[in-house]
Amino acid sequence: MRKVACSWDGLVTCGYLLVIVLGYVDYVTGDYSLLLFYLGPVALVSWLNGARGAVLVSLLSGLARYLSDYYSHSSLTFKPWNSLEDMALIAAVAFLVLVMKKMMTEPQR
Numbered sequence: 001m002r003k004v005a006c007s008w009d010g011l012v013t014c015g016y017l018l019v020i021v022l023g024y025v026d027y028v029t030g031d032y033s034l035l036l037f038y039l040g041p042v043a044l045v046s047w048l049n050g051a052r053g054a055v056l057v058s059l060l061s062g063l064a065r066y067l068s069d070y071y072s073h074s075s076l077t078f079k080p081w082n083s084l085e086d087m088a089l090i091a092a093v094a095f096l097v098l099v100m101k102k103m104m105t106e107p108q109r
Contacts, residue, residue, distance in 0.1 A: 012053060015045040019057060023064025030072045035065065035086050039093050046097040054094035062087030 018041040026034045038061045046054035066083040 012045050012049045015041040015048075015057060016060065019061050019064055023061075023068050026065065026068035027072050035089070038065070038090055042090055042094050043097045046094040047101055051098060054098055055091075058087065058091040058094045061090045065090075 022034055022037055042057050042061055045057040065086045069083055070078055
């Protein structure tokens, strides 16, 4: 029986691609916020790829949210600070996942 190796790089890449797909779906749906759905790929990439991946996926998610809001709203209803708040929440979740992983993997004293 052959062993199947799990590729963490493949999961991380899927996390980045899922953020891009969510950005497009967020744009298509228009006024509905899909912010909660961004947190899954952010948590996955943060857990598997560490701090560098957490920062990158947070920036990518924030950019996707900003662009979907910018292109799906009129200039009267678009508020850039909402996108900044969304990006702050996404970055906070990525940071909390990193802290949780560190606490779970370091040995107890």
